[in-house]
Amino acid sequence: MSARLPVLLATSNGVGMGHLTRQLTVALSAPDDIDPVLMSLSGALPTVRSAVASGALPELAGVRTEYCPSRKSGWLPKGGAARRLRELYPAYNWEPYFADRLRALVAETGARLVLFDGVVPYAGLLAARRRLEGTPFVWMRRGMWRPGVGEPWLAHASAFDLVVEPGDFAAAGDRGPTASRADATRVAPISIASAIRRHDRRAARQALGLDPDRPALLLTPGTGALEDVASPVRVALDVLRRQAPDWQVAVTSPALARHGIGRDGEDVHLLTDTYPLARSLAAFDGAVSAAGYNSVHELLGAGVPTVLVPGQSLGTDDQPSRAATLAAAGACLSVDPGDADGMRSAVTQLVDPDVADGLRAACRELPDTTGGAETARLLVDLAQGAPAPQGLAAGAPWGPPAWRRALPDPRTRVDLVAGSVTAPCRGARPLHVTEDLPPQRVGDEPVEHLVEGASPEYRRVRTEIARWIYRPGR
Structure with missing residues (x-):
């Protein structure tokens, strides 16, 4: 039998785990002749590694991973x-750093292909692509962009050998700039639930x-990184306590969460870094959730009666259109x-058995979430024809290069440590x-x-690559 072909799956950081989870789904769906290697800018990568180590994600055992700091990660100078300067120009030296990191990992692993999942193809990614002429590059580009947002980024599609667009349960409501483009190969929706x-x-x-x-309600409000997600969830809790006190409530609190729900004495079951939650969605009789891609396709794909609370300011993601389209179809x-009265009404409906049965029936009409396996098959075709790097x-x-050292030097001053912590130089x-990596999330160090x-x-x-963003003290 021939050796497995390494392929590199790279993700941007985002504000949650959407990009990371989609890439994991592709990795888990890959046929035996593909050896997926995951490179992520997400500070939540330790959550995935911990899930593998604890046995919560045995399907990913043996898949190699590497964390790369994003533009605003812990490498920033302390003050x-x-x-x-770094905060004013966050890409200062980071783009060439990322280009070198990507090229080096391709060389180290022998990757025959790079799949990038993110909204913006970074300049460093495109620079690496130019240097790796024989290595196919693929862009996984989620649809449902907000109208008028991000259109210049789409011009980078021509730099890739293939653009893959995961399907969306709410595709009928997509009015964004990707909807009318013909430059992508469209696959079915992607959900990690299909691969575990x-x-x-x-x-x-x-x-x-x-x-x-007891009946169980899941509250999965999102990270709260860009807007308040706690207020609508607390309204839902209040309604449930008064109208259905026999229900138990579980609240997700992932590594990236800032919402604080469950930490102030509320009577809830806190799911701290429970990953992948998609494995256990059969536990729930209802859910109140953000309307992000992964949450929607996991919850509705599992037939969980759900109230979607769409984020209003989440970059390109058109959560309001996704939620409205699926609500109009009767699936949620x-x-x-900000609609407290609407939330009270929705939760009241959610605990009504007849309403819940109707939502489940509509969810059964949604498409299958087989896009991860479809994407993996596309990668095989490209990787098999690519030369070794x-x-x-x-x-x-x-x-x-040496000439950069003559410029003003905003690099973070560090002492390189190969083993245990040693006392660093002053400053x-x-x-x-x-x-x-740390057990749950990458911190500030x-x-x-x-x-x-x-x-x-x-x-x-x-x-050597680290010298783009760090200044060794000794």
Whole structure:
């Protein structure tokens, strides 16, 4: 049998886990002749690694991962003029850093293809693409963009060998700039639930620690990174407590969450970094959720009666149109986040068995979520015809050229640490070059994370690349 073909799945950071989860779905759906390697800018990557280590995501065992800091991650200087310069120009030196990181990982793993999931193809991504001439690049570009937002970014489609657009349950309501384009290969909707073993109701309740005999409501309000998501959820809680006190309530609190629900004494069951929750959705009789891509396709795909609360200011994602389209089709209820009376009415309807049965029936008419497997098959066709990339030596020189050192230097001052923490130089921060990550989320301390089984040469190259954004103190 021939060796498996490595492919690199890269994700932007976003405000949640949407990009990351879609790429994981592709990885989990890949046939045996593909060896997926995941590179993510998401600070929640440790949540995924912890789920694998704990046995909560055994399907991903053996898939190699690497974290790369985004434009505004922990490598920023702690203060002073350097931090102000970084915040004013967040891409200062980060784009060439990201280009080198991507090229080096392709060389280290022998990746035959790069699949990028994100809204904006970074300049660093496009620079790497130009240097990796023989390596196919694919852009996974979700639809349902808000009208009038992000159209200039679509011009980058021509830089890719293939653009893949995951289907959307609400595609009929897509009025954004991607809807009329003919440059993408459209696949079915993508949900991680299609690529993992799912619990039945009893096993799901047991896994989540819920009472097996009481109705259960799931509150999954989103991270709250860009807007207030706590207020509508607390209205829903108040209605439920008064009208259906026998219901138990579970609230998601992922690593990126800022909503604070469940931390102020509310009588709720807090699901802290429970991933993948899609495995256990059979536990719930209803849900109140943000209207992001992953939440919608997991909840409605599982037939959970749901009230969608669409975010109003989430970049390109047209959550209001997604929620309104699905509500008009009878597959969910929808309430604007500031509409307290609407939320009271929606929750009252949600706990009505006849309304819930109607929502479940409409959800059964939704398309299958097989887009992850369809995407994986497209990657096989491209990867099989691609040559092996050049090695690390051929990609040199790595890191910034000497002339850049004559410029004003806003790089974060660090001490490189290969093992345990040592006392840094005065004014420097310890920088770990390591295969390890924190258990739940990447914090504020800088880290140069290495893919599992990294070679000594890759470790050396990565210390050179790190000089784009760090200034070694010794």
